[in-house]
Amino acid sequence: MTLSASKLAVGDTHEAVIVEDLKRTQIVQYAGASGDFNPLHTDEPFATVAAGNPSTFAHGMLTMGMTGKMLTDWVGADRVTFYGGRFTSQVWPGDTLSAVATVEAIREEDGEHFVDLTISTTNQDGREVFSGRASARLDA
Amino acid sequence: MAAERFPVEEGHVMMFARAIGDYNPAYFGEGAIAPPTFVIADMHFDPESGLRPHPDRQWHGSGKEPTSRPPEGSGGGGGGMGLHAEETFEIRRPVRVGEVLTKTTRAGESWEREGRRGGKLHFSEMLHEYRDEAGELVITARQVGVRTERNPDA
Numbered sequence: 001m002t003l004s005a006s007k008l009a010v011g012d013t014h015e016a017v018i019v020e021d022l023k024r025t026q027i028v029q030y031a032g033a034s035g036d037f038n039p040l041h042t043d044e045p046f047a048t049v050a051a052g053n054p055s056t057f058a059h060g061m062l063t064m065g066m067t068g069k070m071l072t073d074w075v076g077a078d079r080v081t082f083y084g085g086r087f088t089s090q091v092w093p094g095d096t097l098s099a100v101a102t103v104e105a106i107r108e109e110d111g112e113h114f115v116d117l118t119i120s121t122t123n124q125d126g127r128e129v130f131s132g133r134a135s136a137r138l139d140a
Numbered sequence: 141m142a143a144e145r146f147p148v149e150e151g152h153v154m155m156f157a158r159a160i161g162d163y164n165p166a167y168f169g170e171g172a173i174a175p176p177t178f179v180i181a182d183m184h185f186d187p188e189s190g191l192r193p194h195p196d197r198q199w200h201g202s203g204k205e206p207t208s209r210p211p212e213g214s215g216g217g218g219g220g221m222g223l224h225a226e227e228t229f230e231i232r233r234p235v236r237v238g239e240v241l242t243k244t245t246r247a248g249e250s251w252e253r254e255g256r257r258g259g260k261l262h263f264s265e266m267l268h269e270y271r272d273e274a275g276e277l278v279i280t281a282r283q284v285g286v287r288t289e290r291n292p293d294a
Contacts, residue, residue: 019161029159033152035183037192039201046200050207060224065160065177072176077166077234080176084228084282 002076005106005113005138015100016070018121022058022095030062060087063097063130067121070099075115075136085119085132096124101134113138146182146241146270148174153237156181173234179270179279180227182243225263226284232277241270241278248282255288262287 019026024042031042036059039046047056064085072080091097099121107114115138121130153174157167166173183189193199200209235241248265255261268281 026159026161029155033156033159034181035186035189035192036180037201039207043201045202045206048206050200050202061177061180061227062160064227065156065162065175068176069160069162069164072162072164077164077175078173080234081231082229083176083231084226086226087224 002079003074003115003136003138005108005115005140008103008106008115008138010103010105012103013100014070014074015098016073018066018070018097018099020096022091022093022097024056024093027056027058027062027093030059030065034059034061036061055093058091058093058095060091060130063087063091063121064132066097067099067119067130067132071101071117071119071134071136074101075134075138079136079138080134081114081137082135083119083132084134085130087129088131089123089127089129091123091129095129097121097129099130104133106138113140144182144185144243144245146179146185146243148178148235148237148239148241150237152181152184153178170237172237174237176229176231176234177227178235179229179241179243179268179281182241182270222285222287224283225286226282228282230280232279235270235278239272241272244269244271260289262289 028042031037040051041056041059044056047053101117101119103115104118105116115136117134119132119134120128122128153172154168156178157175167175183191198208200207245266245268248267250264252260252262263284263286266283270279272278
């Protein structure tokens, strides 16, 4: 799927629920796939008793990866030219996250069209957990 | 820092896509591309990655006890390893299954600020370049890590 510059306007948004009731198993899957086995994310006794957290919590990059699905479902998996952001709050097992992309600018560079987006992912309490930006190549 | 070889494998991309809950067919099978954040998974190919256990080295995760090593500088829940504060990818083109990327890393800026609950926050930046077999830049990644220093009065 790809987007056309002619069909987009500043202020347009795309939103998706990226995970409902996040399971510890998915965090374990992400640890295995990414190679980040920090026990804070996957080891409940370590995370709680040793490190003093209420439970394990997700890798920031899992949130960014799941948020990326919202982005690529909209702009196309092969169209992203920039994607970055800050992890602003922890994500816990049981969280339900929604991500939204908002069009900030549509621009043309060397005959190619691009969209610049702001990205925000929030939890079920409305707290932002990831705050970012992205850019993608568009059709004309 | 030495260049690191990062072979992009079909099964690895499949597992990564599943882990982020993304079943887009573009990420599966022969000729697949990788999701935009996939290069973070290159730590599997870092022989010295501190984020997994190694033979003959102490690992701090739970076994008989909740940890075999008291977390150092762990105020704020960092568990002594620091936390990831920011990540940015500049993507020239998607990463493709079957290619072998080479990564070079250099340290960027570092800075400090006071945390909300007292105690200093130490930020440090790492910059990574991933190039293909032709030497062309594919992705530039910027990572900011944060470590907290426990407030002595807390």
